[in-house]
Amino acid sequence: xxxxxxxxxxxxxxxxxNRWLWTDLLPDFFNDDEDIxxxxxxxxxSPEMPKAKKWxxxxxxIGYGFPPEGFGDESWHIMCxxxxxxxxxxxxxxxxxxTDGAAFLYxxxxxxxxxxxxxxxxxxxxxxxxxxxxxxEKVCAMAGVTYVDPRTEAKAVIQKIRHAKLVLADAMHAxxxxxxxxxxxxxxxxxxxxxxxKWLDWAQTIDCAYRPTVLGGxxxxxxxxxxxxxxxxxxxxxxxLDVELALQRFKRHMALKSSQGLKRHIxxxxxxxxxxxxxxxxxxxxxxxxxxDERMVEHVAGKLEFAKTRTGFLSADALxxxxxxxxxxxxAVVKTTVW
Numbered sequence: 001x002x003x004x005x006x007x008x009x010x011x012x013x014x015x016x017x018n019r020w021l022w023t024d025l026l027p028d029f030f031n032d033d034e035d036i037x038x039x040x041x042x043x044x045x046s047p048e049m050p051k052a053k054k055w056x057x058x059x060x061x062i063g064y065g066f067p068p069e070g071f072g073d074e075s076w077h078i079m080c081x082x083x084x085x086x087x088x089x090x091x092x093x094x095x096x097x098x099t100d101g102a103a104f105l106y107x108x109x110x111x112x113x114x115x116x117x118x119x120x121x122x123x124x125x126x127x128x129x130x131x132x133x134x135x136x137e138k139v140c141a142m143a144g145v146t147y148v149d150p151r152t153e154a155k156a157v158i159q160k161i162r163h164a165k166l167v168l169a170d171a172m173h174a175x176x177x178x179x180x181x182x183x184x185x186x187x188x189x190x191x192x193x194x195x196x197x198k199w200l201d202w203a204q205t206i207d208c209a210y211r212p213t214v215l216g217g218x219x220x221x222x223x224x225x226x227x228x229x230x231x232x233x234x235x236x237x238x239x240x241l242d243v244e245l246a247l248q249r250f251k252r253h254m255a256l257k258s259s260q261g262l263k264r265h266i267x268x269x270x271x272x273x274x275x276x277x278x279x280x281x282x283x284x285x286x287x288x289x290x291x292x293d294e295r296m297v298e299h300v301a302g303k304l305e306f307a308k309t310r311t312g313f314l315s316a317d318a319l320x321x322x323x324x325x326x327x328x329x330x331x332a333v334v335k336t337t338v339w
Contacts (some may be wrong), residue, residue: 001029001036001056001339006044010151012128014173015042017102017154025104025331036339041101041173043198045071045081045090054339058330059101061086063198066254079330083201088247089254098330099205099323102173105180106324111158113182122166122308123148125157125174130190134215135297142301145308150174166312168304170215172199175313179206179320184312187212197246205323206315210241213307215300 005018018040023030030038037052039045043063049055054075061082067090072078080098081087087097105111124140128150140147148160150171161167161174162181169175170188172195178185187199189212196210203210315323 001038001054002032002034003030003040004037004044004049005040006042008128008151010128011153012171013150013152013154013157014102014171014176017041017105017158017173020155021102021104021108024108026334029334043082043195045086056334056339057081058334059098059327061100061198061201062089063195063201063250079334080327083203083205085197085201085204085243085247085250089250097205098326100173100176100202101327102176103180103320103324103327104331105158105177106182106320107328110155111162111181113180114162116165119163119165119183121146121164122168123160123164123174124168124170124188124304125150125161126170126188126190127194128171129193130170134190134300136190138297139301139304142297143304143308145304148174166308168213168307170194172202176202179313179315182314182317182320184314186307186310186312188307189214196241197250200241200243200246204243207319208313208315212241213303213310215303215307 003018003022006012006015008015022038022040034050035053037050037055039049039055039057039060041059043061045057045060045062045067046065047068048065049068052075054077056077056079058079059082063086070076072091078092078096080096081090081092082100083097084094086092087094106113122145124136124143124145125148126134126136130136131150137147145168146160146164148157150157157174158177158181161177161183164178164183167174167178167183167185168188169178169185170190175185175187187210194212199210199212
């Protein structure tokens with residue numbers, strides 16, 4: 001079978017860990033046979049999934065589009081999806097979601113969680129899309145926080161998280177990995193690109209509230225992006241961080257986009273107003289990056305300093321271990337099934 005996950009051209013640690021984690025968990029399972037595909041960690045359930053005779057879904061989530069054509073028929077083997085929002089949208093039962101597959105890192109021999117006395121420092125790990133706007137290294141230096149580039153090799157990022165006392169997580173997998181390493185984490189928001197739906201989907205599986213500290217939402221470029229993406233029915237942030245509202249909004253967008261007439265209209269609007277404005281937005285991003293004077297850096301650094309004083313979130317040990325046991329039971333099914 002062939003492993004399927006999102007591959008960023010510049011690298012993104014949360015996606016890149018798929019490359020070796022699954023081969024460690026399922027040795028001798030993967031090759032280039034495209035008849036059977038394995039969907040791993042990430043928000044990757046979408047129409048972009050390639051055709052295959054069989055699909056095995058293990059901990060994947062939905063969040064950026066429709067389910068693929070035929071999802072759920074006899075060719076799809078759903079071991080589990082990431083969380084209850086994904087299960088709801090996909091028409092699955094409560095028993096068919098567990099949590100994000102990165103929880104397996106807890107029992108990986110390279111990443112045994114450390115004792116609290118062995119940890120030190122506070123990390124900030126931005127979403128990879130946040131790198132286009134903001135002087136994050138400078139902000140972190142001023143706030144007394146260690147900056148971690150999300151494009152860094154995944155194992156190196158995990159080791160940094162493993163040795164930290166607190167993780168300020170704009171990248172959701174920074175929080176997921178921190179939770180697996182039993183390191184407290186604080187959710188952050190650097191822009192309107194950060195998906196409330198995704199965060200709520202995972203947070204529900206560990207019984208933790210999603211209460212982020214907003215770092216970059218007040219930047220002009222985010223306001224421009226927010227206006228632009230609203231044209232095509234996509235809006236990643238959800239007011240009030242409400243689970244039901246996030247579900248309703250996602251389903252409403254899916255229903256709207258299922259109309260062919262509306263789809264053609266959206267495509268036209270996107271071409272006229274989104275693609276053209278994207279050039280304006282990118283120019284504005286460049287100008288904002290150049291114009292981040294000391295006052296702006298101090299303003300954002302102040303927010304980061306506040307975030308590192310917050311009590312970090314961490315799932316209860318019993319709940320985490322229950323989720324992990326359920327993941328391991330499903331992994332055993334994969335190992336013993338003749339695919």
